[in-house]
Amino acid sequence: MYKVLRPFSDLQDNGYVYNAGDTFPRKGLNVSEERIRQLSTTNNNARQVFIQKADEERGDHGGYPKHVGGGYYELSNGEKVKGKEEALKAEEALKRGES
Numbered sequence: 001m002y003k004v005l006r007p008f009s010d011l012q013d014n015g016y017v018y019n020a021g022d023t024f025p026r027k028g029l030n031v032s033e034e035r036i037r038q039l040s041t042t043n044n045n046a047r048q049v050f051i052q053k054a055d056e057e058r059g060d061h062g063g064y065p066k067h068v069g070g071g072y073y074e075l076s077n078g079e080k081v082k083g084k085e086e087a088l089k090a091e092e093a094l095k096r097g098e099s
Contacts, residue, residue: 002040002051024051041089049085065091 004022009015012035018024024039025031037043039050065073065087072080073087077094081087 001054002036003054004050005052006048006050008039008046008050018050023054042085049088052088 002024004018004020004024007017007019009017012031013026013029016026018026036051040052042049044050064076065081065084067084068074068080072082073084074080075087075091075094079090081090
């Protein structure tokens with residue numbers, strides 16, 4: 001189950017509109033892993049992250065990434081990254097064992 005971070009129209013679901021806070025996918029809809037990857041990363045036409053695993057919301061990261069000011073975020077490994085979207089993506093990669 002995923003949480004919608006920002007509104008979007010799902011072009012692969014007849015333009016179904018998701019709003020921030022909604023659950024993705026909607027009840028009764030099956031989506032591919034590739035579609036999940038597109039919407040949970042910047043690997044899409046809009047180059048924005050639209051969804052995040054529901055259990056990976058900010059509080060469940062142990063507080064990471066932490067906003068440290070000036071648009072920078074500290075990751076759980078101590079690295080600093082500019083931009084919230086990039087920090088979330090980088091923290092998720094750390095959790096998966098990627099670097």
